[in-house]
Amino acid sequence: MLKGAVSGRYAEALYEIAAAAGTVDQVEAELKAITQIIAGSPEFQKVLFHPRITAAEKKDFLKGLFEGKLSVTTENFLFLLVDKQREAFISDITAVFTELANRARHVVKAEVTSAVELNKDEKKKLGDVLNKLTDSKVETAFAVDPALLGGVVVRIGDRVIDGSLRARLATMREHLRQIS
Secondary structure, eight states, rough: HHHHHHHHHHHHHHHHHEEEEEEEEHHHHHHHHHHHHHHHHHHHHHHHHHHTTOOOHHHHHHHHTTTTTTOOOHHHHHHHHHTTTTTHHHHHHHHHHHHHHHHHHEEEEEEEEEOOOOHHHHHHHHHHHHHHHHEEEEEEEEEOOGGGGGEEEEEETEEEEEEHHHHHHHHHHHHHHHEE
């Protein structure tokens, strides 16, 4: 089975349980913390992902590490992943869970790339425009790419709004080619 399909099914099931219990924010925060620990600790990865360490040993390891720090929902979910030998999917499951939670909160993520660093007021104005355009709360990440020459490129999901000078020049170039 494809990794994305597995992650999606587990994330959706966990989301439904957390939503019913009213603990989506807590479970999301716990999943993100676990994912960060895994990413930052090669020793943790060795234990959790080693094929010769039994499920019981892995669960004991997790209990010792997270005892009293995780909700029952998250702890049981981790144990389920270990029992089903799906622990390697935790970071993908976390990403899908976060997408589901953001969708329910009407939050979208946008990447804004500009030719020069935008000041605080420009970022706020652009954020306000994106909020209205998407009818959602937009969480914006900003980047600088001098190759744009001027303007901005906004990516929201699979949509791209290219307001860069580079794109305008390319359009003008194409029009001039058609004329001549």
